[in-house]
Amino acid sequence: MIEYKSDTNLSIMKKYSYFNGKIVALKNIKISPYDIGLLRGYGVFDVMRTQNSKPFLLAEHWQRLKNSAKDLGLNVPIAKERYKKIVERLLKLNGFKKSIVRTVVTGGYSDNGFSYQPGKETFIILMEKFIPLPKEIYARGAGVITQKFSRYRPQAKITNYVEAIRNQSRKKAAGALEIVYIENGKILEASTSNIFMVKDGAVITPKDEILIGITRNLVIKLAKKNKLKCEERNISEKELFSADEVFLTATTKNIVPVVKIDNKKIGNGRVGPVTKSLINQLEKFVKNY
């Protein structure tokens, strides 16, 4: 297991962005302090990456953004086709080899700093150079810590990561990559990933009270295609700690093996065969996208 100097694998390079109808330089995006995304946390977002210079699983990310917004009663002010065109244009303008596309929708500017008025949404597309996690993490596995917590309306990707940020120093001190949320002894999800376990050859992942990850769904599809037994169901804390293998999935992480949880070794403390096989399947799928 290796340690991480930085909290993230995202670069600080960002150039052209989209803000309320226009392509603009990042520095020209000016959010008002009366934007209820800032003042009231009324906003959702999504994070997509590129593969072979194309947006990877755009339709799925777009649908999830729409679902998140709908859950809050928030309108998404543009249509999918237009979104796709803007993203493609921004990818060209920015010219990163690999990109992260971060799309944010908030309730927008509000005179009284509270009321949401449909049609006033703030809609932003940000682009960043994508720098993957170090290769060693995939080869040697990562450690994670646990935290008692369940997200508010977890099926929506709301811009509320206070619990994750509060736990960053503890995470760093533990040399961990992620924070796994557990509520009433039930494994839910990690702060920016989904979690899977492998037991007796079966691949198991929670399905309730979580954000349904795009990579999570893809991994389930690949596992089924490869005749692995797949279970979407509750996982108890006890079960997780006695798993043969554990891994995380996320758009910016793909599949990351987990070999340690809260200082307890998982399996034999090495990346297991089912995880390795799924990493290979995912790599193949991604390369041919």
Add this chain to the structure above:
Amino acid sequence: MIEYKSDTNLSIMKKYSYFNGKIVALKNIKISPYDIGLLRGYGVFDVMRTQNSKPFLLAEHWQRLKNSAKDLGLNVPIAKERYKKIVERLLKLNGFKKSIVRTVVTGGYSDNGFSYQPGKETFIILMEKFIPLPKEIYARGAGVITQKFSRYRPQAKITNYVEAIRNQSRKKAAGALEIVYIENGKILEASTSNIFMVKDGAVITPKDEILIGITRNLVIKLAKKNKLKCEERNISEKELFSADEVFLTATTKNIVPVVKIDNKKIGNGRVGPVTKSLINQLEKFVKNY
């Protein structure tokens, strides 16, 4: 009971503000989309008003802002004395007869849109002309609706009001002034107020899992001074509906009588004598501030 056309009693007039070290016009405040107050909901705030052209209970509001920030591991980048001076300067510059002072602290700009780096905070003071609620509400009482919900880390005034905003249309449809949060049959607080009930002459208000309101504390003090029996304790849903009187407290509302909850009349449906007496006590206190 009367109905409300607007969601708020705050005016849209705002002029001079304070932003990261400088007094600036509101329109010159530019928040980056990489501010983790926007992107990750990592921010706290407080709302104060003026009385006789002076900040009302500044020390109490400042302390609460500090407590909220501390709860999140967030630094408040200026000291109280400096804050007081800036507020007084802004009050002069804006020249409203009555003002609302809204102070916001977020984790600030973050290169990766996630990591909080102490020293990078966004610190904003906004001023608005204060327009109190219509007098009839105090004379005839308001209606409220209930919602099953408890806030995350309720002792901190975090900028997360998604549940309140989600319920605005239902609130409006009911002609209600507020949304009262109830969890497991226990009355907690309203979306932007504290709640009190009166039973057999005793004044009762929750004390756990809520934001400890500045007006709430003042009302308790005034009630005790006036020899009223005062109880800070859990209130069950059943108890609330069988109360003799119910009222809300908030900085921008003072004491608002509640005569209807979810279409059920409270007491005889009129503003009760204990509520009236406390409104008078508070008015007296405020006038002499």
